[in-house]
Amino acid sequence: MTVTPIVSVRNASVVYGKTVALHDATIDIAKGDFLTLLGPSGSGKTTLLNSIAGVVPLSSGQILVEGTDMTAVPPNRRGFGMVFQNYALMPHLTVFENIAFPLRIRHMDSSQIRTKVMEALDLVRLAGLAERRPKQLSGGQQQRVALARAVVYQPKVILMDEPLGALDKQLREGLQGEIRHLHAMLGATVVYVTHDQEEALSMSTRIALISDARVCEVGTPHDMYFRPRSVFAAGFVGTSNLLKGRYRGDADGWSTVELAGGGLVRGAPTVGLNTGAEVTLMLRPEAIDLATLDDATAGLNLLEGEVADHSLQGTTWRTVVAVDAQTRIVVQRLSRVARSFPVQSRVRLCWRPEDTVILTH
């Protein structure tokens, strides 16, 4: 861990009058990272991105770039690139000139500019459109021009502010692939802002979850999904069932929790809990299976309930099971292999103890 991170945000805060837009954010971005700042709208993720870019000044804290303090350095001398939600292409310039813009700023000679711009255009598969104006292109094409413009001068870090937010779902998925591909091929470092948790999961090497102006959790997509460390993360990333309960000590290498509605459940071992402490259990819908009351279910957590809703989603059956008057648990099972249960049938929910995440906050 002696490698200096390419960008270090240290205790960064941004305050506008009485509004705290960012509070004490600390995060390191390593070279080659694809770090996604994920959070609901208004959570401060764009503020964090803009302070890294230098267009929003910090009220306190520091931004280090390769170990050098850049907090007071203006955006044009930070050596970053940026992709905006609304593309921000120059309407008075052709596609070629838009991509050449950062190179002309750097007074590169024109034959070199030509080669680089053409390479960048090939990269985003727009080689034939060099002489068009941005207005003559579709939204997806415009964003690919913006991507080409952001990579053509090999900035240290490429910042992306909800770049796919203005596009429809199908285009978004196509471009997600392209951005991932660009990131992998160029070995670029990307800081990506989105409020779309699926996008964050599928694209990032790391996710920083932002809520209420704070960086509340940082981890790989896998950790964030399977081992979230907070109730907020569990609820925001993916679909989850959250059950209230009290910790009742460890047994056989598992932590046991007594559910609020009754019943003992075993979960992944959790350290530092006092017996009787209030906890929240997180269960992913796809981690749960349904069984009839007389199926063999050794070694699994079991809860009985009644099927309240059962519908085909395509890939999965989505079944809602009412365990008691307050608790409903969503279960998703592959429709091709799983058994179908009629509404109102009594079923048994069963899942492995290691798929139960015990959360304290």
Add this chain to the structure above:
Amino acid sequence: MSAVSAASVADATHGRARRAAPDYQKAWFSAPAVVLIAAVFVIPLVIVALQSLYREGFTIAGYEQILGSTLFWRILRTTLEITLEASLLSLLLGYPLAYYIAQLDRTPRAIAMILVLLPFWTSILVKSFAFIVILGEQGIIKTMLRQFLSLELGTSLVFNRIGVMVGMVHFLIPFCVFPILNNLLAQPPELRRAALIMGASRRQVFFRVTFLLSLPAIVASAIMTVVLSIGVFVTPALLGGRRDMMVANLIDYYTREALDWTMAAALAVMLLLISGALIRVLSRVDSIDRH
């Protein structure tokens, strides 16, 4: 007559926005405006045009006389000089002003806009007389320079080209500031931000983004100031010297003093054609930029 005009107006507007299907029914809504313009503008204009060709029978003597007169060519030259100088000066002063106002917050911006508009609310005659007082030999400027700097300016500030320029620029500034300000405020801030993050210095951001994007507004302002100044007549008459006579003043002379309406009408037609030609040239610059 009005029915025919209404249809042709509809045609003209249709020609500009070719996408929408023509709706001749709605063209009737423009009828009142068309009637008014016809009565107070088009018909008198036709009469003026006819008048320019009439002196006890059809004649082109008026035009011959004008084109053959050295006075006319001198005055035309002065007119074009004053027009271009005043337009250029107004743009040079108006652009930075608009740029500054565009950076202001809401309230100060509103105040600044009112200040720019203020000259609009005063009669040009009153303003001109005020300038005579301010710029004159015993006026506040010359007195202050004498008093505090013991400086005696070699030139007068009024009854010469300087006086004309002060008066005209004062009158033209709002016509430059508002189109440019509108344009600057409509430019998406992300463009400047994008340029900045890509490494452009503030100067580069201005010249490569802001300024280029504001070119259409500059052209619009230039057309406005040219149109407004080419026919100006009170300002040079009151604030100018004998050599600052403009075509409009010459027309005034022929209508009111020489009572030669043929000449006056011919001059008016010439002025119209010249300003038409100037606008044509300027809007071509605009369309080149826009392509």
